[in-house]
Amino acid sequence: MSDVAQEDTRGFFVHGDDHGARLRGLFATDPHSVVRTLTSIWSSGNAGKTKSNAGGDTPYILDQLWRVLDDSEGAVWTGLMAAGIVPALCRCALFYHPPAKAPGEKAHKAAQCEAHCSHHDDETDSPWYRPLVLISGALSRYADSPADIDSAAGARAAADIKSSWSKIMQRIWSEPGENISATPKAVSERAVVALIMLSLSKIDPSFTEMIYKPADLTLAVCFRNWVLARAKDVMPNVRLLYTLLSAEILPGSKQAKDATASPPSSSHELLTRMISGATKAAGAQKKRTPAQTAEAIVTAFAAQLTMQSITLEDTGLVVLFLHAFWATAKTSFTPFARAAYGSKALWVALPEVMRIAAEEGEEEDHLVAIYALEVYWEAMSPSEKDWPEFVDSMVQGWVSGGLFDALEESLDIIVEHKNGPMLLTFVLTTMYVAHPRLNPKTRTAFYTQLPRTGLLLRLIQAARPGEGEDFCLGDEGEYPAPLADGGPPLDPTDARWRERAWETLWRLTRVLQPTDECAIRGCRMQSESRHSCSTGRCRTVQYCSKACRERDTEHQEMCRGGWFAQLEQKRPWTS
DSSP, X not given: OOHHXXXXXXXXXXXXXXXHHHHHHHHHHOHHHHHHHHHHHTSTTTTTTOOHHHHHHHHHHHHHHHHXXXXXXXXXHHHXXXXXXXXXXXXXXXXXXXXXXXXXXXXXXXXXXXXXXXXXXXXXXXXXXXHHHHHHHHHHHHHSSXXXXXXXXXXXXXXXXXTTHHHHHHHHHHOOGGGGSSSHHHHHHHHHHHHHHHHHHHHOGGGGGGGGSTTOOHHHHHHHHHHHOXXXXXXXXXXXXXXXXXXXXXXXXXXXXXXXXXOOSOHHHHHHHHHGGGSSOTTOSSOOOHHHHHHHHHHHHHHHHTOTTSOHHHHHHHHHHHHHHHHHHHHHOTHHHHHHXXXXXXXXXXXXXXXXXXXXXXXXXXXXXXXXXXXHHHHTOOOTTTHHHHHHHHHHHHHHTTHHHHHHHHHHHHHHSTTHHHHHHHHHHHHHHHGGXXXXXXXXXXXXXXXXXXXHHHHHHHHOOSTTOOOOOOOGGGOOOOOOTTOOOOOTTOTHHHHHHHHHHHHHHHHHSOTTBOSSTTOOSBOEEEEEOTTSSOSSOEESSHHHHHHOHHHHHHHHTTHHHHHHHHOOOOO
């Protein structure tokens, strides 16, 4: 095509009402001219120097590209791919800025855009978003389509993107635009980078090596997007970040197998680069302190765990990401654990996840309750320095957040899962070991949650299914304490974990339940000996009134079965 003809092509997009139809025809008959047009407008040499008409062509080109990409046949797009549309879009992502409009031109341009640019609003989109969403759509054709799609074209696209990727991330980091706003448009913008990365990891797994380079900002961009995410933008970022992080600390997981590239020197380095994306609040100039950064991250986890717009399966992935993040942050970002220990929202969200999972009928849904319990496991072994200072706030969060209610509702899932009894035992153990350090406020929280006679009975029955079997409490010295780092591995399938679970709950109840108060959970009235257990088979409980005694049907059931009598005979506990 001659220079005159090329200039004519660049100009016709903004002349006349039929330019959309003419452009679609050009895409099909001469894709190289479209690519040359887009490339010449936004090459590094012309960036910032283009005429307003030339720059104004870009929204129309991008919109027509989206229409072509939507075509299920894909023949036109295949021709554009062969002509080099992907590197042209990368240049556009690097350099595109909407052209300035004269005051009298703005309304006319808005009308044109409304008529011809149906997918996007050029004035409010971040300038890099529209080319990137086209790249994302193109890659999905190769990452998620049947094998008959040309895999070589996908590989070429990945190679074209690789040469510009880090510079594009630098632009997004420094020019976030709508990306950090609270508008609905920002939701799509915060998802696009992660979607591209997830597609590229399928097309060319070695592409992830790009983001391990010290100067690359992909991790920071995606983590910033994740912290701000509150809708459908959550999951692409969670999938990417969890896949990368879990490849180090959760080998063999399904998600970890997707990341085949060599990871950085340690998961701690990976986490540090992620966290850099949360060191500034949206629109702020001043950096957050480490404690403020940790609080922002914990707040994001708590919000996403209770998000109504994602499925339970997706919530489970958020829980897994929380577990992986916490496991790595123990040594590489200690402010996170400290912020989590004091987060009321987090300790309310996790029991709610357990309860919702218990209500579902599918085994995959039930696993989400186990994932949530594993977060408690992860939380219960802080550093020796943090333990005395934060154990009280952690236990108070557990108890006040509804953990005991969640355990009751999900107990069947827990005792049947191979790791469940061990996880439950250690969670209860942490509270038992911590009880001497608890302040009056935390003890009061326990008074409103204990006793859990029904939970105790179900645990005993799970450990001792045979009728009339005798049992005894283990010696205090045999009682398991929280595992220290580097300690010997324990067999979670050992049947004795079920016994340890109910023993721990019994001990916890006896040391924290006041002997001079009514045995009904939540009733703080003075107990009276004349209102003791009506069965006559135990001496363990007293009530404030006959009405409270009659309300305690759980105790009556357990006592009539002879369980409390055996407990008193084998170990005469006192508080």
